[in-house]
Amino acid sequence: MQRILVAGITGAGKTTMAQALAARLRLPFHEMDSLVFTGPGWAVDPDLHRQVAKIAATPGWIFDSFGHPEVRDLLWTSADTVIWLDYPRAVVMPRVLRRSLRRTLLRERVFGGNVETLSSWFSGDHPAWSSWTQHAGRRAEINRRTTDPRFAPLNVVHLRSPREATAWLGGTWPRPTAG
Numbered sequence: 001m002q003r004i005l006v007a008g009i010t011g012a013g014k015t016t017m018a019q020a021l022a023a024r025l026r027l028p029f030h031e032m033d034s035l036v037f038t039g040p041g042w043a044v045d046p047d048l049h050r051q052v053a054k055i056a057a058t059p060g061w062i063f064d065s066f067g068h069p070e071v072r073d074l075l076w077t078s079a080d081t082v083i084w085l086d087y088p089r090a091v092v093m094p095r096v097l098r099r100s101l102r103r104t105l106l107r108e109r110v111f112g113g114n115v116e117t118l119s120s121w122f123s124g125d126h127p128a129w130s131s132w133t134q135h136a137g138r139r140a141e142i143n144r145r146t147t148d149p150r151f152a153p154l155n156v157v158h159l160r161s162p163r164e165a166t167a168w169l170g171g172t173w174p175r176p177t178a179g
Helices: 014-025 032-036 048-056 072-078 089-106 127-147 162-170
Strands: 003-008 037-039 061-063 081-085 155-159
Touching: 003 014, 003 072, 003 127, 014 061, 014 081, 014 162, 032 037, 032 048, 048 072, 081 127, 089 127, 155 162
Parallel strands: 003 061, 003 081, 081 155
Antiparallel strands: none
């Protein structure tokens, strides 16, 4: 495990898991949203592909992402391991709602100095909406990718609950398996 994607739906805990893995494995951690959103108004970095390609070419890294569409295939072909946080909606929705509510009320600055606003809650790309509406589709896409020969050989650690993830992270780590 040297080039790792921590994949899952918004609110699954990808960043937390990726940071814990990075500390344990002493690998550089890269927060995808910080690379994507680099300016006010949720501006997307026009140089994203080049930046991610440069990181992906290094011998070791961890991304907290399924992959932004522009770099998704690049990451999946470069990764050797996917940690799949495959949690039900009943787990991720309270998490994403609490996080977004905190960010909105406290006006926390995130990615490129942006803030979540009350009006953003009514946008289809708000984290709460995207987590709800994309849950089944994202799960199906990750499942498809974990068995796609284009991304082989790919080690997959499929974790279905936070308890399972905590046990795996704290344990001796069984050998990853496909699917």
